[in-house]
Every structure is written in C-alpha cells, then in structure tokens.
Amino acid sequence: MLQWFCVSLLNGVSVGLLLFMLSAGLTLIFSMLGVLNFAHASFYMLGAYVGQALAAYGGFWFALICAPLIVGVAGALFERLLLRRVHARGALADMLLTFGAAIVIGEGVKLVWGFGPLPAAVPRVLDGPLFMLYGASFARYRVFMMTVAVVMLGALWLVLRTSKTGLIVRAALTHPATVETLGHDVPRVFTMVFAAGTALAALAGVIGAPLAVIEPAMADAMGPIVFVVVVIGGLGSLGGALVASLLIGCVQTFAVGASATAGGIAASLGVTLPPAWSALTVAQLAPVLPYLLLVAMLAARPRGLFGERTRDA
C-alpha cells in the first residue's frame, strides 16, 4: 500500500510538472496579452515533432535546446504577422485565430511527418531506473523531467520578479500606456512573451515526447487537459497553474491505480446510481475526473483556485 502510494505520488508529481510546463506558457500568454491561445497544445506537438527531427540529426541535447528556439521564433512570427492584426478586434477574434492556427498546425504536421506515430528516443544517460523505492523502480527520465520543470519554474520566477525585463513585462501588463510613454516598445514585449510561451510549450513537447509516442492526435489529447488546469488554477495565475497541474497529475495517476467503483462511492455517500453507472470503476472514470473537477470547481468557486478579479461580467 505504501509502495503503491509513493510510486503513484511520484508519477503524479512528474506528470503534473509536465502539465505545468505547458500551462505555464499558456498562463503567461493569457495574463500578459489577454489571449487564450488555443494553439498552445499544437505548439507543444510541433515542439515534439521538431525535436524528433533535430534529435535524429544532432542528438537529444541539441534538440532540447534548438527545438524550443525554432518553435519560439514560429510563435513570434505568428504573433507579429497575424495575431497583432486581429488583437484590436477583441478576445473573440483572438480565440478564433488561435483556434484556426491549431487546425492548420495539426494538418501541417500530418503533411510533413505523416499520419503514423513516431518513436521518441531517450538518451542513454537518462535511460533506466535511478533509485528503488519500496521495491519499485523510478525511472531516471522522470526525475530529469521534474528537474527541468522545477528549474524552469525557478528561472521564470526569477526573471519576472527580479530582472529589469521582468519589471517591464509586469508593468506592461497593468499599465501599457505608461510603459510606452517611458520609451519601451510594448507590442514587442508582447511578441517576446508570446514567443517565450510557445517555446515553453515546445520544451514540454521535447521532454514529454518519450513518455508516449509522437502522433498527430497528441495535441487533441493534451489541449483540453491543459485548459482544465488553467481554469482550475484561475486564469492568469502562475501559482494556481502549478497547484492545479500537480492536482490533476496526481488525481489521474491515483485514479488509474484505484479499485473502488462508482456505485460503492455513491453508496457510502447515501446515493444510488442507475445500474449502467454503478459498475464503473474509478480507473475507468480516470479520463473524466479532470472535467468533473472542473465542473465542481466552477460550481463552487467560478474564478478558480487563485483567480483574481473577473475580466468579464
């Protein structure tokens, strides 16, 4: 029991930290630009594909550095050439444009790399177990993933809180006109933030790819979960995104290993479910749980865990 708990907890935290790498970029873009980037998971997928192509050319470490840079540049071009043109028309046009970009990136990936899944290789240094925990091994790669996520979080926090660039970015968020008067190019700050957000997504793509296969459906599988994380954490809150990522990661990992049934849980709460539902196990319910959590959160606290004032009525 203790073994199962510890292994599930570690796996949950590693999945949660990977989710956080994605949702951090999304939250960053949303809180700075007020744009909900529907193409975020697509940039994640693009990062995985570009990383795979670069890894075949120059190895894993080369891909780890270059793929986020390339995708970041693509994100900057997208913001500069397209998003900026529709941004003045409001949030609806932004969402529609990024949604269209998600379709085009998904199809472009199929066009260039084909429909089939691609394997992602783990470098030899990171292959194999790192330590044993109550008789169960824990993979080195997962530890590497968690380290990168934590380092990234620390770097992000440091840049935003202590550097001059971070100061300008934070000021541009609340007082764009004043910052512009002081001689800073606010639209360029926005482009850089968008590029940084997409680069983080691509980094998550390169790192997360070896946990599964690289396939055109990975954006559709990841996208809704990331949105759930961002809503539960509170739109625009980086700390909320971290807590919600860890929560969702742990909920999913624990649910897969649990053996309770929905009928049993309902009975202990004094509710009877229809027969079609009561036989379901919690493991079967695992893909639904993040969305149930989302609905429960919205019913109880519409602004999310750490959400600030509402932007719209």
Next chain:
Amino acid sequence: MLKVFIALIVALALPPLVVDQSWLLAYLAQTATLIVLALSYNLLLGETGLLSFGHAVYSGLGAFAAAHAFARFGVPLPLLPMIGGCAAMLVAVVFGAISTQRAGTSFAMITLGLSELVAACVWLVPGWFGGEGGVTIDRASGPSFFAMTFGPPREAYALIACWCVISAVAMFAFSRTPMCRLANAVRDNPARAAAIGFAPARVRLHVLIVSAFFAGIAGVLALINVELVSSESVGLARSTSALVATVIGGAGTFAGPIVGAVLLTFFSVGLASVSTAWPMYLGLLFMWVVVAAPEGVAGLVRRDARSLCIGMLSAIAWGVAVVVPVEALYAGRTDARAWFIALPCALLGLWLARRTRTAR
C-alpha cells in the same frame, strides 16, 4: 430576407426533382442538418457573442434521447425533432446554469470542459449510449404518416428539408424578438444591460436554451438521415464544424451560417473526395476569414465591386500558392517546381491584398 428563404427552399427542393441519385439526397440532407446546427450556433456566437466549443453536446444528447424515444415509445418520425429539441433544452438548463455565469474566454473554456466531459461519459456508459456502435434506429419502423413510411431516402429527405426550412424561419423570427435584442445588448455592453435591469447571465442562459432546442432538432435530423447516433455526435469535432461553418459564412448576418454550412459540406464531402489535404485548406480558409474578412463570406458581397474583384484575384493567387506545394508534399514529391509556381503566386497575392487595403 425573403430572397434568402426562397433561395434556400429552391436549393433544397430543386436538385432532388431533377436528378434522382441517393448520394445527392444524402449530401443535401447533410447540408440541411448543418444549416440548422450552424444557425442555432449563430444565436450564441453572432447574437450573444458567446464562443462555445460544446454545441454538439446539445445536438448529440438530443439525438440520443430521440433515438430512445423512437425505439421505446414509437413516437411518429415527423415529431421526433421536437422530442430531440426538448431534451436538448433540458440539458441546456443544467449545463447552462454552470457555463453562462461567465462570458468570453471563461465561457469558451467551460464549454470545452463540459464537451469533453460528456464525450468521455458517452464512452463510459454503453448501456445508455451504445458504446462504440452507437444507438441505431430503423426510421421505417414507426407509424406511417399520410402513407409515408420514411423508409425510402426520398421521403426521409423531404422530412429533413421541411424541418430545415421550418427551423430556419423560426430562428429568423426569434432573431427579431425583444429577447434577441436583449442578447445583442448583453453582447455589446453587459454592464449597461445589467444597469437597466437585465441580468446578463440570465439573458445568456435563455438564449442558450433556445439555441440548444434548435441544436437538438439538428441532431435528430442527422439521426433521421443516417439512422445512427454515436459518440461522434457529441464529440468536439462536431462542435468544431458548427463553429467553423458559422465563422466562415459570417456570424454577423443571418444568411452567413447558411452559406458557411453549404461551404463546409462542400469541403468535407466534395473536396475530400478529390484531396486528402482538405482539412488543411479548410483551416487556412478559416484563418483567412478571421484575419482578412471578419464579416465572413456572406459579408463579402457588401463590399464595392473593385475591392471585391481585387480581393477575389488575391484569394485565387493565394489559393494556387497554397494548393500546389501542399499537393506536392502529400504526393511525396519535393521537387523545386512546386515552389517556383507557389512563390510568385504568393507574392502576387500579397501585392493584390495590399492594394485592397489601400483602396479601402
């Protein structure tokens, strides 16, 4: 507006009278279904300014309820869309209470979450939703209606076309009611609507319920057409098609979603039989509409002749510039000739697009 309805009726009624082909009937029935779905979606997007990613939840669950009602209680087939619409309204009352509290970005994300929730639940409960195979009906098994059994595709199509026209007229009538004007007010200035005594969340909920009713009708029309409702009917892809049709056609006009539905069906049926790259073209068209023509394809006719001509030429040049390399890539050829054609076309398109912008 009368012209639009006459055109719709002629377009739905004339082809089956001239050509008697089953594929044509299936194609037109699919178009008619998508027209109803897109029009109902536009009540949210165009009239109330709500971007929803879960519209298929209402059409799909309405269709599931109607399929069970048809199989268990023998409801006459012509009345089945009413059953689906009412069931979808009930679903909207429950889900809308959660989602319509917020507008804008939050609404979009909540509907996305609800849509994924319902899609996952449909897989989980095969007893209700039929699992992988879905729920099938035999449309000829119900009581006959004026000697029509609706077994032959022709009779079923007549029913679908009638319901399509009735729903379109009803939605047009709804768009002229004070309630819809309130929805416009909530879209444009929620704070002011609240200040004069209309709670925005309540108005949004009411519009969502009406929209879900028509979405449920659309779901049942699809059920009558293919005699099957499955997990695909509630999935994100179906919601996406309603969104894409509405935006491409133009959310600002009543006829826009109709045009968009016709275009989208043409893409997904006509173009798909020619090229496997059709979703790419659809996505690019969608992005082009959002960036360059926010009033949609239906709104283009309002522009003056000169900018319309240049815009068309620019679009054709861009189309060639996109189609040639995409088809070359899909065919597996990477020769330079495709790019020699594509690049000049792209430059020409860019130059023409600049001219329209200065002309305006």
